[in-house]
Amino acid sequence: MKTAVKLFARARDLAGTAMLELDLSESATAADLRAVLGEQVPALQLILPSLLIAVGNDYAGPTTRVAGRTDLAVFPPVSGG
Amino acid sequence: MKFSPMIQLTHEPIDFAALTESVRSTQAGAVVLFLGTVRELTHGRQTVALDYDGYPEMAEAKLRELEAEARSRWPVIEAGIVHRLGHLELGDVSVAVAVSCPHRHQAFDAGRFLIDRLKEVVPIWKKENWSDGSTEWVHPGTGDVADLSDRTP
Structure with a gap:
């Protein structure tokens, strides 16, 4: 299923967008999301x-x-303050 | 006038005097204010400005969680945390944490906890604008050169 993912900071700059649509399975975990992210972007x-x-x-x-x-x-990783 | 204690992200300059006033209480014998400000030199490299980005919904939720945790560990009377986003020049205040407690050691400990944990878990990022014209996101642990900027106590 198509799933929207927000991106921030360097991830947004590298991907060239603040929002991605990833194609994830109906049982997808965060580990699956990471793998799909690497394949699609x-x-x-x-x-x-x-x-x-x-x-x-x-x-x-x-x-x-x-x-x-x-x-x-x-x-x-975050760097506020 | 007295402002309510606040947790917020803002693109405007932080009114830290108002924030400090908002945590004052006759129950408190101690008020601690921490300000984070834009520093010029980081390991010999010169900063001309910082740009802060944030994920507002999650950042405010995490700040509220940190306030709740501080309240569970110390007798906090009031606490306020404001973080600025956007373009900041040298010396500008990027974050303000104000805490009031009955006694000073509690207020110092709670304030230190809040700023230390903020830097670890709240989704806000800074981008260095170096004096040579280059820019660089600071992302601790990713091997970026700018990593070093936040490793100094």
Whole structure:
């Protein structure tokens, strides 16, 4: 299924967009999302292992389900302050 | 006038005097204010400006979680956290944390916890604008040169 993912900071710059539509399976986890991201957006492979995945307002672990969510975001380690 | 304690992201200059006033209370014997400001030199490299990006919904949710955790660990009377986004010049205030507690050590500890955890978990990013004209996102742990900028206590 087509799933929208927001991008921020360097991830957005490398992908050239603030929002991606990824084709994810109906049982997709955050680990699957990361793999699909690398396949569909080769420019992100450079920082793929360090990218954080958020589901809603929480950080996802590798097994967190992302299928069917409308509030996904992907971004590099944070540097506020 | 007295402002309500606040947690927010803003593109406007931070009114840290108002934020500090908003956490004052007759129950508190101590008020601590932390300001993060744009520094010129990072390991010998010269910054001319910083650009901050954020994921507002999640960032504000994480800030509220941090406030709740601080309240569970210290007798916080009031706490306020404001982070600025957008283009900041040298010396500008990027973040302000204000905390009031009955006693000073509690206020210092709670304030330090809030700014330390903010830098670890709140989805906000800074981009360096170096004096040589180059720009660089600061993403700790990814091997970027600008990594070093945030590793100094």
